[in-house]
Amino acid sequence: MLTSILLSAGLALMGAGIGAGIVAIGAGLGIGRIGGQAMESIARQPEAAGKVQTAMLIIAALIEVVSLFAVVVCLLIALNAGGLTF
């Protein structure tokens, strides 16, 4: 019986870990694309650097919100699953 208590905690922790990793892929793909093309844009029109930087931060913040929310879900799972083992 104690066996599968720990088995389930293991499954949950595995999911939380893999999930947290996948979140980083998502944030990296999204913010990376925004940032990379912002660099090119500032180089093409240096006098528009202010406008590009403002828009860059606004749109990247949207990805940041979703990603942090998802990491918090994974953190909650990790803490709860850690509590399953007692």
Add this chain to the structure above:
Amino acid sequence: MLTSILLSAGLALMGAGIGAGIVAIGAGLGIGRIGGQAMESIARQPEAAGKVQTAMLIIAALIEVVSLFAVVVCLLIALNAGGLTF
């Protein structure tokens, strides 16, 4: 008996964690593409920065709604599955 109560909680938590991670990939791909091409557009037509920024936020908000909804589903699963263990 208590065995698989906890095994099921583990499976559910694993799914919630991986699901939350996949949500971030979706938001990253979508908002990243929008944001990246908005950067290039502002650089190409700096005087159209206002119009681009307005349209950028409207369309990104659609992805944000679906993504936050999906993260909330994962959060509900994580909290319910945490409650399964009692």
Add this chain to the structure above:
Amino acid sequence: MLTSILLSAGLALMGAGIGAGIVAIGAGLGIGRIGGQAMESIARQPEAAGKVQTAMLIIAALIEVVSLFAVVVCLLIALNAGGLTF
């Protein structure tokens, strides 16, 4: 007996979580592509920004409908599976 009642709830919750995540990939791919190319279009023809924005919202709404419908299916599964445990 009570055993697999809860095992099935775990499987269902795992599917709901992963499914909700995959929905976000779909919405991100679709709305992101629409939005990204709308940005470029506004930059190429700033005077056509109104027409582009109208068409952008009409076509993005189609993806939004399917995605929200699919997230609601996942939410139903999550709530029903949570109810399986009683």
Add this chain to the structure above:
Amino acid sequence: MLTSILLSAGLALMGAGIGAGIVAIGAGLGIGRIGGQAMESIARQPEAAGKVQTAMLIIAALIEVVSLFAVVVCLLIALNAGGLTF
């Protein structure tokens, strides 16, 4: 016996959730591509915006029909499998 009634319900609900997610990928890929290139087309020929928008909606409706049909299949599975437990 009651055991696997519920195990099967879990498997079915897992399939319904993941299936609903995959449907959204399909709709996103298809309608996103149509919409993205419609944006570019309106920018290239703003006076043809009406024709492009008409054709865009006709062809996107075909994907919408298949996607909504498939989501309804997943919804039916979810409701039937929820009914399996009684």
Add this chain to the structure above:
Amino acid sequence: MLTSILLSAGLALMGAGIGAGIVAIGAGLGIGRIGGQAMESIARQPEAAGKVQTAMLIIAALIEVVSLFAVVVCLLIALNAGGLTF
């Protein structure tokens, strides 16, 4: 014996749900590509919009038929497997 009847129903429903989702990917890829390039064609030759739209619908109908047929197969599986449990 009754056990695995019901287990098999679960597996069948899982397959039907995931299958319906994959159908939508196929329809999205195919009709999306046709529609996307039809948009560009109308923009390049707006006076040929009628001819492009006719050909677009003929070829997209071929994908539509196969996709709806495949969704109906998934629907039949879902209904039959639901009937297995009685």
